[in-house]
Amino acid sequence: MAVKFSEEALKEYEEITTHYPDRKATLLPALWIAQREFGYISKEVMEYVAELVGVPFVRVYEVVEFYTMYHKKKPGRYHLQLCQTLSCYLAGAEEIRKYIEEKLNLKPGETSEDGLFSFQLMECLGSCHTAPVVQINDDYYENLTVEKFDAIIQDLKKHN
Amino acid sequence: MENILILTKRFSIPNANQLEVALKHGAYSSLEKLFSMKPEDVVEEVKKSNLKGRGGAGFPTGLKWSFIPKDTKKPIYLCVNADESEPGTFTDRYIMEYDPHLLIEGIINTSYAIKSHTAYIYIRGEYVKQYQILSRALEEARKAGYVGKNILGSGYDLDIWLHRGAGAYICGEETGLIESLEGKKGQPRIKPPFPAVEGLFRSPTIVNNVKTIASVPWIVLNGGEAYAKIGTKDSTGTNIFGVSGHVNQPGYWELPFGMRFLEFLEKYPKGVKGGKLKALIPGGSSTPVLTAEECEDLYLSYESMLAHKTFLGTGGMIVMNEHTDMVKALKTLTRFYSEESCGQCTPCREGTSWLDRLLDRILNREATTKELDLLIEISDNMEGKTICALAAACAMPVRSFVTKFRSDFEKYVKPISIPVHKVAEKIIQKEPIAS
Numbered sequence: 001m002a003v004k005f006s007e008e009a010l011k012e013y014e015e016i017t018t019h020y021p022d023r024k025a026t027l028l029p030a031l032w033i034a035q036r037e038f039g040y041i042s043k044e045v046m047e048y049v050a051e052l053v054g055v056p057f058v059r060v061y062e063v064v065e066f067y068t069m070y071h072k073k074k075p076g077r078y079h080l081q082l083c084q085t086l087s088c089y090l091a092g093a094e095e096i097r098k099y100i101e102e103k104l105n106l107k108p109g110e111t112s113e114d115g116l117f118s119f120q121l122m123e124c125l126g127s128c129h130t131a132p133v134v135q136i137n138d139d140y141y142e143n144l145t146v147e148k149f150d151a152i153i154q155d156l157k158k159h160n
Numbered sequence: 161m162e163n164i165l166i167l168t169k170r171f172s173i174p175n176a177n178q179l180e181v182a183l184k185h186g187a188y189s190s191l192e193k194l195f196s197m198k199p200e201d202v203v204e205e206v207k208k209s210n211l212k213g214r215g216g217a218g219f220p221t222g223l224k225w226s227f228i229p230k231d232t233k234k235p236i237y238l239c240v241n242a243d244e245s246e247p248g249t250f251t252d253r254y255i256m257e258y259d260p261h262l263l264i265e266g267i268i269n270t271s272y273a274i275k276s277h278t279a280y281i282y283i284r285g286e287y288v289k290q291y292q293i294l295s296r297a298l299e300e301a302r303k304a305g306y307v308g309k310n311i312l313g314s315g316y317d318l319d320i321w322l323h324r325g326a327g328a329y330i331c332g333e334e335t336g337l338i339e340s341l342e343g344k345k346g347q348p349r350i351k352p353p354f355p356a357v358e359g360l361f362r363s364p365t366i367v368n369n370v371k372t373i374a375s376v377p378w379i380v381l382n383g384g385e386a387y388a389k390i391g392t393k394d395s396t397g398t399n400i401f402g403v404s405g406h407v408n409q410p411g412y413w414e415l416p417f418g419m420r421f422l423e424f425l426e427k428y429p430k431g432v433k434g435g436k437l438k439a440l441i442p443g444g445s446s447t448p449v450l451t452a453e454e455c456e457d458l459y460l461s462y463e464s465m466l467a468h469k470t471f472l473g474t475g476g477m478i479v480m481n482e483h484t485d486m487v488k489a490l491k492t493l494t495r496f497y498s499e500e501s502c503g504q505c506t507p508c509r510e511g512t513s514w515l516d517r518l519l520d521r522i523l524n525r526e527a528t529t530k531e532l533d534l535l536i537e538i539s540d541n542m543e544g545k546t547i548c549a550l551a552a553a554c555a556m557p558v559r560s561f562v563t564k565f566r567s568d569f570e571k572y573v574k575p576i577s578i579p580v581h582k583v584a585e586k587i588i589q590k591e592p593i594a595s
Binding site for chain 2: 025063131
């Protein structure tokens, strides 16, 4: 299957190009659309985006490598991003980490065999007063305890 | 004075993030006065207000604006720094979430003052909800004629675009932000030229934080002098102070500058949780840590923080109680900075990760007393030797943690008395230290 944006995504992208005097500035927005369209940024996707934006492949590659939120491999259906910086650490983020490592049997960077969960450690999610915090896909889950987190995981499993 | 609200005044009103509700409670009321003023006069009012940038550096906002070349033929850009990624800091998101129209109103005021017709809001990628709320608010503002061509018949045109980051702390640094907006890695640029002269797309650019910009409509409406009367002489106006860590009620509160820290701590976050106060990071993780004794005569103002050899930063405080292991606490910060270094400057790239590895050695009880001195020595060799301040942002907490809480660190290390450069050599060559 050749990599290509859907017609709707292409239209959305072309509208975004009108926001900037230089098309190269659309690289980050283009990658966001690509991630939504294809789930992650493969080499083929990078090549497609490079052509779309009009920059060399290597520019796309270094940008994808630089930013943590672009997935270079397919994440789980639920991507668990645990904040481990100071406020979350003080509030018990390590307990949540143990839960993920032991109960879900996931090390940072791994995806569960059934593809349901993937796990990534994060540096400061900007939610220090509601620590500890886990971002799951687009949503923040705040003021976590192991019990609360367990209930969230069970609920996600049930809804799958 | 304590109950003056400039940034959070509509936070308690349900659905104030919708235009209809915001309008009923005064949103966009500064625009009529704004368009009756000359842009230069707006800059003057902001200078008079003595508003300082709330993003951390505390540079006078009006002065920054006045650095734009008067005779420029190039377009002028405004970049709103909504990248909020400094550990301990989390208040910009609530302006975007609860009162996006205040931010948009601030952007109109600021753009008009600096004669810009295009503004970009650079929002950190993780803030998906805030992105959606802002996006909807911008659409409402566009339809109602607050954004776009000939705003409210004033003849002034302004486009505001949202631009989403993708998870990199360095994009909160103003030139890193500009690089990222241009579609590159967020690697900071050497200054000068300063962005006000040559920034986004090589054009004059002002980068201001969300809270800074959201303060401008009040200044335009009420005048710079009225704003300067709030707070203290050098710290005018209000700020949203955020508190996390070991307190009974973490959260955020808008207050005029100047309150005594210990009074604030008892009154708002309801005191220290789980024991006595041990340490305070006053304004985001890069600001040097203070001991409980140092907090005795600390006030929430730029000048009091400076007198304590630390900074007000973003106003995002992290409180630690007496049971906190300062070595483990510092480890989370060295890891943060080594992860987030953009890798461009050697002292930062190597220094942050070396500090982080040393912290691992200390925590694993492999280190000696000399390595505590090495932490300081490495820090001294990072600060001021790089393009941006990330190296200093790591060096400052390391130096202050180790010097002020040395006994915490000494519990982990073996005493040894060989010269520090020998220790460094041995670590590099992976030899045992004691031999």
